[in-house]
Amino acid sequence: MTEYETIIVETRGRVGWITLNRPEALNALNSTLIREIVTAGKEFDHDPDIGAIVLTGSEKAFAAGADIKEIADKGYIDMYLNDPFKSWADFGRLRTPAIAAVAGFALGGGCELAMMCDIILAADTAKFGQPEINLGVIPGIGGTQRLPRAIGKYKAAELVLTGRMMGAEEAERSGLVSRIVPAAELLDEAAKVAEIIASKSLPVVYAAKDALQAAQESTLAEGLRFEKQAFAATFALDDQTEGMGAFREKRTPEFSHR
Ligand code: CAA
Numbered sequence: 001m002t003e004y005e006t007i008i009v010e011t012r013g014r015v016g017w018i019t020l021n022r023p024e025a026l027n028a029l030n031s032t033l034i035r036e037i038v039t040a041g042k043e044f045d046h047d048p049d050i051g052a053i054v055l056t057g058s059e060k061a062f063a064a065g066a067d068i069k070e071i072a073d074k075g076y077i078d079m080y081l082n083d084p085f086k087s088w089a090d091f092g093r094l095r096t097p098a099i100a101a102v103a104g105f106a107l108g109g110g111c112e113l114a115m116m117c118d119i120i121l122a123a124d125t126a127k128f129g130q131p132e133i134n135l136g137v138i139p140g141i142g143g144t145q146r147l148p149r150a151i152g153k154y155k156a157a158e159l160v161l162t163g164r165m166m167g168a169e170e171a172e173r174s175g176l177v178s179r180i181v182p183a184a185e186l187l188d189e190a191a192k193v194a195e196i197i198a199s200k201s202l203p204v205v206y207a208a209k210d211a212l213q214a215a216q217e218s219t220l221a222e223g224l225r226f227e228k229q230a231f232a233a234t235f236a237l238d239d240q241t242e243g244m245g246a247f248r249e250k251r252t253p254e255f256s257h258r
Helices: 032-048 078-081 089-093 109-116 131-135 143-151 153-160 169-176 183-198 200-217 220-234 238-248
Strands: 009-012 016-022 052-057 062-063 098-102 105-107 117-124 127-129 178-183
Touching: 009 032, 016 032, 016 183, 032 052, 032 089, 052 183, 062 098, 062 109, 089 109, 098 153, 098 178, 098 183, 105 109, 109 127, 109 143, 117 169, 117 183, 143 153, 178 183, 178 220, 200 220, 200 238
Parallel strands: 016 052, 052 098, 062 105, 098 117, 105 127, 117 178
Antiparallel strands: 009 016
């Protein structure tokens, strides 16, 4: 197992846990933290015994954004040619479903990281925002693209252009978060959701995630064509035979992930 400096990585059954651990900087995403999250995510993704990933921070902060102190003195060429955020694309391409369990601040790159996950569970203490405009920059790892897709153009524009934070209630109302839970129950709830997903057939979960992703990236007609093929392909799996057989026999299916 790789050694990490800024995250805690654990495996609980078929669920991989990544806990951001830079409390002194509210989990600001410096280059080490970015490299470690992406590496841990990819290691879980390559492990067939992992069926879901939970990504979380601390009670005070999921992540307060890119590490401002690390990037403050950079120039255009540093950010463009030596793009320090390049590897986030690999995190966005993980096949294993990822659940962001968010308490406290999820700002800038922190909000963008949560949006790279498939499900966002929010503690009632969660605060989301894209405050980059206050720093004289704009969101740089997907905020201007994923936020409007999640909450609509007009609300996203208000948040990105003013830098205003929104609380958990407003985030749920706007469709950014899957569900709000009391802060004390956040990790237990995330574990439950992750265990349910991890108990399903892994190739079917991958297919469902792929199809959901297609909904974000394509027209309705293209997405429907993609879904038709992916749906038909599940009928090539042992797990389809097992799932439908178990239904007929009134028992719980035992998926072999084949
Ligand atoms: N980068 C670096 N350090 C950060 C940080 C960040 N994004 N956010 C917080 N910290 C540090 C603070 O500097 C402070 O450290 P010191 O004590 O050594 O000064 C420590 O974490 C605690 O922070 P505060 O004292 O500020 O805590 P607070 O409770 O008073 O305020 C906060 C909390 C409102 C989140 C405030 O810290 C804040 O506004 N942080 C910056 C949020 C932000 O602008 N994020 C966007 C970053 S740019 C980006 O993310 C670009 C992109 O799209 C990729």
